Amino acid sequence: MIHLRDIRKSFGKSTAVDGLSLDVYSGEVFGLLGPNGAGKTTTISIATGLLAADEGTVRIGTGAGAGSPREARVRALLGVAPQSLALYDELTGRENLHFFASIYGLRGAERAAAVIRCLELVGLADRGRDLVKAYSGGMKRRLNLAAALLHDPRVLFLDEPTAGVDPQSRHALVEIVAQLKQRGVTVVYSTHYMEEAERMCDRVAIIDHGRALAVGTVGELISAHGGASVVEVVRGAGEHASVQRTATPDPLGVLAAALATGSIASARIHGPTLESVFLSLTGRSLRD
Ligand SMILES: Nc1ncnc2c1ncn2[C@@H]1O[C@H](COP(=O)(O)OP(=O)(O)O)[C@@H](O)[C@H]1O
Ligand SMILES: [Mg+2]
Structure with missing residues (x-):
C-alpha cells in the first residue's frame, strides 16, 4: 500500500532521512519506532506528499491505482494526524471538524454526518460543543485524529499520537486504531513508546538517524536482535x-x-x- 524507495532528505547540512526504503502492506498497522530526531516526522511528511524528498520515490496505493501522494487522487486516500496539533483553540470541537471537513470538500448533510461519526469514533460526542481551549491534552489528540478521519481515508498516518497524553486517552487511541484496522484501514503509527508498538503494530521499523535498521514483526525483531x-x-x-x-x-x-x-x-x-x-x-x- 505504501512504498518508499531510497528516500533522502536534508535540511541544510543535517540529514533527516538517509536512504530509507519501506513497504507497508494493505490493512496492517505499521510502527515507525525511533527516538526523537530519528526522522519519523520527516518520513511521514514525505510519504504523505507534504514535503518533497531530495531523492527517492514514494508510491501509495495498490495495483494500477498506485501513484505519488502529490497527485490529488492519491492524496484523497490519505489521512494525517500531525505530531504538532493543528486545531483552533477558539472554536469548539465540532466547529473545528466542520472547518476541516469543508477543506476536504464535504458539504451539507454529508459533512454534518462525517463530523458526528468522527466525534463519536474518538469518544468526544458529548464534548463537541465545548471550546477546544477547554480540552485536556488527550482530548485535543483525539480531536486531531478525528480531523484526519473526516474523509474516510484508506491510509492513516499517526505521528506520535500518544506523546504526552493521559493514560485514559492513550488507551482510547489504542482502541480507535484497533477499530480502524478492523475496517481495513492501513495505519502508519510513529512512536517512541516501545510498549505501545509491541501491543499495536503488526510490523515495526526501527528508525535511527534517518535509516531503517530493522523491519519485521515484533516477534521476528526480538528473536533476531533481542538477545x-x-x-x-x-x-x-x-x-x-x-x-x-x-x-x-x-x-x-x-x-x-x-x-x-x-x-x-x-x-x-x-x-x-x-x-x-x-x-x-x-x-x-x-x-x-
Ligand atoms: N524543517 C526542518 N528544518 C531543519 N531541520 C529539521 C526540520 N525538520 C526536521 N529537522 C531535523 O531532521 C531530523 C529528523 O527530524 P524529525 O523527522 O522531526 O524526527 P522525529 O520525528 O523522529 O523526531 C532532526 O535532526 C531534526 O532536527
Ligand atoms: Mg517527530
Missing part, C-alpha cells in the same frame, strides 16, 4: 533475601537448575523486548 532473557531468582525472605540475575538464551533451563539447588522464594523471567532490540542495534536506549 538474552534474564532470569531473576529470589532466595530467602526479608533482610536475608538475595536476588540472583542470569542472562541466558535458555531461561527455563536456568530456572530448572535453580529449583534443583533447593528452595527459592520466587522467580521471574524477563524476556527480551523491543527495547533490547533497539539497544542491540544502536548501543543506546530508546528511553529519553
Whole structure:
C-alpha cells in the first residue's frame, strides 16, 4: 500500500532521512519506532506528499491505482494526524471538524454526518460543543485524529499520537486504531513508546538517524536482535533475601537448575523486548 524507495532528505547540512526504503502492506498497522530526531516526522511528511524528498520515490496505493501522494487522487486516500496539533483553540470541537471537513470538500448533510461519526469514533460526542481551549491534552489528540478521519481515508498516518497524553486517552487511541484496522484501514503509527508498538503494530521499523535498521514483526525483531532473557531468582525472605540475575538464551533451563539447588522464594523471567532490540542495534536506549 505504501512504498518508499531510497528516500533522502536534508535540511541544510543535517540529514533527516538517509536512504530509507519501506513497504507497508494493505490493512496492517505499521510502527515507525525511533527516538526523537530519528526522522519519523520527516518520513511521514514525505510519504504523505507534504514535503518533497531530495531523492527517492514514494508510491501509495495498490495495483494500477498506485501513484505519488502529490497527485490529488492519491492524496484523497490519505489521512494525517500531525505530531504538532493543528486545531483552533477558539472554536469548539465540532466547529473545528466542520472547518476541516469543508477543506476536504464535504458539504451539507454529508459533512454534518462525517463530523458526528468522527466525534463519536474518538469518544468526544458529548464534548463537541465545548471550546477546544477547554480540552485536556488527550482530548485535543483525539480531536486531531478525528480531523484526519473526516474523509474516510484508506491510509492513516499517526505521528506520535500518544506523546504526552493521559493514560485514559492513550488507551482510547489504542482502541480507535484497533477499530480502524478492523475496517481495513492501513495505519502508519510513529512512536517512541516501545510498549505501545509491541501491543499495536503488526510490523515495526526501527528508525535511527534517518535509516531503517530493522523491519519485521515484533516477534521476528526480538528473536533476531533481542538477545538474552534474564532470569531473576529470589532466595530467602526479608533482610536475608538475595536476588540472583542470569542472562541466558535458555531461561527455563536456568530456572530448572535453580529449583534443583533447593528452595527459592520466587522467580521471574524477563524476556527480551523491543527495547533490547533497539539497544542491540544502536548501543543506546530508546528511553529519553
Ligand atoms: N524543517 C526542518 N528544518 C531543519 N531541520 C529539521 C526540520 N525538520 C526536521 N529537522 C531535523 O531532521 C531530523 C529528523 O527530524 P524529525 O523527522 O522531526 O524526527 P522525529 O520525528 O523522529 O523526531 C532532526 O535532526 C531534526 O532536527
Ligand atoms: Mg517527530
